Amino acid sequence: MKMHGLGDGPYWMISYAYFLTISMLYLITLVSFGSAIGLRFFRLNGYSIQFVFYFIYLNLQISIAFLFSSIFEKVKTVTVVAYILVYGTGLLGSFLFQKLIESESFPEEYIIGLELYPGFSLYRRLYEFSQYASRGTGMKWQDISDSGMSEIFYIMSVEWFLALIVAFYIDQVFSSGKSPFFFLVNPFKKPSSLPRRPTVQRLDSKKVFIDMEKLDVTQEREKVQKLRNEGSTGHAILCDDLKKVYPGRDGNPPKMAVRGLYLSVPLGECFGMLGPNGAGKTSFISMMTGLLRPSSGTALVQGLDICKDMNKVYTSMGVCPQHDLLWETLTGREHLLFYGRLKNIKGSSLTHAVDESLKSVSLFDGGVGDKPAGNYSGGMKRRLSVAISLIGNPKVVYMDEPSTGLDPASRKNLWNVIKRAKQNTAIILTTHSMEEAEFLCDRLGIFVDGGLQCIGNSKELKSRYGGSYVFTMTTSSEHEDEVERLVKSVSPNAKKIYHLAGTQKFELAKQEVRIAEVFRSVEKAKSNFTLFAWGLADTTLEDVFIKVARTAQAFIPLS
Ligand SMILES: Nc1ncnc2c1ncn2[C@@H]1O[C@H](COP(=O)(O)OP(=O)(O)OP(=O)(O)O)[C@@H](O)[C@H]1O
Numbered sequence: 001m002k003m004h005g006l007g008d009g010p011y012w013m014i015s016y017a018y019f020l021t022i023s024m025l026y027l028i029t030l031v032s033f034g035s036a037i038g039l040r041f042f043r044l045n046g047y048s049i050q051f052v053f054y055f056i057y058l059n060l061q062i063s064i065a066f067l068f069s070s071i072f073e074k075v076k077t078v079t080v081v082a083y084i085l086v087y088g089t090g091l092l093g094s095f096l097f098q099k100l101i102e103s104e105s106f107p108e109e110y111i112i113g114l115e116l117y118p119g120f121s122l123y124r125r126l127y128e129f130s131q132y133a134s135r136g137t138g139m140k141w142q143d144i145s146d147s148g149m150s151e152i153f154y155i156m157s158v159e160w161f162l163a164l165i166v167a168f169y170i171d172q173v174f175s176s177g178k179s180p181f182f183f184l185v186n187p188f189k190k191p192s193s194l195p196r197r198p199t200v201q202r203l204d205s206k207k208v209f210i211d212m213e214k215l216d217v218t219q220e221r222e223k224v225q226k227l228r229n230e231g232s233t234g235h236a237i238l239c240d241d242l243k244k245v246y247p248g249r250d251g252n253p254p255k256m257a258v259r260g261l262y263l264s265v266p267l268g269e270c271f272g273m274l275g276p277n278g279a280g281k282t283s284f285i286s287m288m289t290g291l292l293r294p295s296s297g298t299a300l301v302q303g304l305d306i307c308k309d310m311n312k313v314y315t316s317m318g319v320c321p322q323h324d325l326l327w328e329t330l331t332g333r334e335h336l337l338f339y340g341r342l343k344n345i346k347g348s349s350l351t352h353a354v355d356e357s358l359k360s361v362s363l364f365d366g367g368v369g370d371k372p373a374g375n376y377s378g379g380m381k382r383r384l385s386v387a388i389s390l391i392g393n394p395k396v397v398y399m400d401e402p403s404t405g406l407d408p409a410s411r412k413n414l415w416n417v418i419k420r421a422k423q424n425t426a427i428i429l430t431t432h433s434m435e436e437a438e439f440l441c442d443r444l445g446i447f448v449d450g451g452l453q454c455i456g457n458s459k460e461l462k463s464r465y466g467g468s469y470v471f472t473m474t475t476s477s478e479h480e481d482e483v484e485r486l487v488k489s490v491s492p493n494a495k496k497i498y499h500l501a502g503t504q505k506f507e508l509a510k511q512e513v514r515i516a517e518v519f520r521s522v523e524k525a526k527s528n529f530t531l532f533a534w535g536l537a538d539t540t541l542e543d544v545f546i547k548v549a550r551t552a553q554a555f556i557p558l559s
Pocket residue numbers: 246247255256257275276277278279280281282283284
């Protein structure tokens with residue numbers, strides 16, 4: 001939700017209000033039920049004291065839960081810690097703390113010291129309630145100071161606010177990546193102009209890597225460096241030496257998923273990122289969408305630094321993640337209404353935008369958009385995810401394999417939606433479909449092992465990395481040698497790239513082949529032996545992709 005523009009303040013308030021409401025409902029049910037069945041603990045102690053005490057304690061508990069969620073990364077870890085604390089406190093409370101409270105000789109100041117731990121303050125509170133209830137009087141407001149309860153009220157109230165402030169601070173500094181002194185910054189001050197890059201050249205350690213770059217990749221890097229030196233904010237996306245290194249695990253060395261990426265994408269351009277599995281495309285998108293922090297380097301989105309101003313970047317960003325993140329019980333329309341509101345669209349414009357959005361992804365007719373997303377097929381969910389990423393006309397959109405799992409008709413439909421949307425938007429799209437890349441993308445980059453191997457439009461890439469025709473011929477096995485001789489006669493340096501049961505494929509260098517000559521030779525061959533099939537094809541984007549990826553993968557381990 002943060003990726004779609006939900007600010008930290010509303011998120012914290014909504015979550016807090018949700019947990020408080022649930023806890024209060026639970027509490028009211030407990031006290032009402034306890035009173036109804038005649039438990040003296042609930043009936044005799046003043047209801048107003050019980051309410052105030054439980055209310056403060058519940059707030060403290062929620063604040064501590066927020067603090068834990070800021071400190072711990074994994075749900076499993078924090079669950080185990082919470083269970084240990086709850087059961088440990090119960091055991092310590094009944095076997096140790098209660099004895100200390102009842103002891104005449106143990107100083108009261110030490111008891112108050114122990115009550116700084118919220119579990120013991122809760123225990124003390126319940127202990128006092130039960131003592132007063134067993135005496136048959138119950139606790140009233142005038143008993144507060146005698147029972148040592150007033151200190152507990154103060155301790156809990158202070159801890160409630162402290163835990164909340166510390167949790168928010170940790171979340172802002174460690175998750176949102178703000179400076180440790182972010183609270184000293186004037187919120188009304190306009191962001192300063194872009195920091196200029198030092199003109200000094202890169203470190204020697206990088207020289208080896210840079211020297212191996214292809215010309216097109218080098219040109220892209222120089223373009224980014226020039227734009228950064230000029231402090232330009234004209235480009236929608238500017239990646240500057242963006243790196244992601246995952247720490248090594250289970251004895252494996254650290255994994256460099258993205259190794260120093262330079263990329264500039266202006267508004268109105270759809271940039272396609274192609275690459276084999278594990279090339280680092282998702283890691284790149286995750287950094288750009290704020291899910292992962294770059295290990296070094298940065299990127300500017302509409303002039304805003306993703307390491308410093310991610311919260312502002314979210315408001316002009318749309319994301320279609322690789323896996324659909326939808327609520328099963330909400331309808332398609334409700335999803336779009338929700339995300340539209342996050343993008344600040346209101347009233348009739350919101351209703352209109354949602355209808356248009358549903359129509360554009362073919363989820364409008366027959367009331368499909370008003371059915372719960374849980375009932376949607378995989379393709380419908382994917383289309384809804386794309387519609388969510390585009391609602392509110394964001395300036396920058398990231399799409400991670402948007403058409404995965406779609407049938408050909410829906411895919412074509414979706415491509416048209418994306419094509420229309422890109423007019424005022426910069427889109428970065430990852431895909432394994434060359435057809436999709438050719439149809440949608442103005443420029444393409446082939447990404448292998450965390451680095452760009454080439455960059456340009458599909459025609460440029462084909463002419464730069466293709467440079468050959470693929471000649472295929474199928475005959476019976478005894479005529480294979482004759483086919484080979486035929487090919488050598490039209491292209492002396494032809495290379496056999498495939499051979500199976502009479503079918504042979506050859507790569508012919510474009511500069512030594514005349515197409516008319518090939519046709520003439522094939523016609524002549526038809527009179528000598530039987531040809532089952534033959535063909536001459538220009539290089540496809542797929543050929544370029546395979547060639548570039550293979551070459552890079554063979555080369556990278558050596559580098
Ligand atoms: N959390 C992680 N810890 C360690 N290594 C990781 C982590 N996430 C990804 N990797 C590794 O980083 C590399 C890049 O992964 P990434 O998912 O970014 O690739 P991808 O190009 O998106 O692949 P695909 O096309 O299959 O989605 C892979 O080798 C992967 O194993």
